[in-house]
Amino acid sequence: MNEIFLALSDPNRRKILQILKKRDMSAGEILKYFDIRGSSLSHHLDVLKKAELVTSQKKGKYIFYSLNASFLERVLTKFFNNLKK
């Protein structure tokens, strides 16, 4: 749970999730939306992956990232339901 909220606490990482909502993308494609170095993006993708908010799949020299929306929904729903009286 902590890993997930830590992952969501960075604006760039939330933006990555938004970008991936339409379709899977390689790290290089995602990078076009940002003004940071590839290594910084790689770090963010790693945080998201460890939090299970994205998955990745290698295809040739590209690595494609996908949003794990179902997991995110489950987590947020559970978190909120636990806050009900």
Add this chain to the structure above:
Amino acid sequence: MNEIFLALSDPNRRKILQILKKRDMSAGEILKYFDIRGSSLSHHLDVLKKAELVTSQKKGKYIFYSLNASFLERVLTKFFNNLKK
């Protein structure tokens, strides 16, 4: 939006929200659930207040804190809905 996720990214702050779900409590009452100094708790309460996740009301020498669950639900729902294709 950023303030909210930053507020939620700390385990002690999420615990405060859990504690407040049953009933409003003064800072001193909340403090009993933690092994940190009052000044540290005060900092966390301030972060939560600025994120609008809690509200506070002074009563005599006590300050009572309340969970703003409706706001949190709206925010999380909106965030998740924006991640749908």
Add this chain to the structure above:
DNA sequence: TTAATATTTAGATAACTATCTAAATAAAAA
């Protein structure tokens, strides 16, 4: 009015993290 209680504010410090550059790895193209 003085003392005690409740909470916050100020200032310091240690730990954490987002970013960078440079180097490493891996696959594809020449």
Add this chain to the structure above:
DNA sequence: TTTTTATTTAGATAGTTATCTAAATATTAA
């Protein structure tokens, strides 16, 4: 094979933050 492209890893640095102690503020009790 050598070079180029895609991505990650390693190591450094600057900025942020969670915590602490000490002091300030405000209210109630003696």
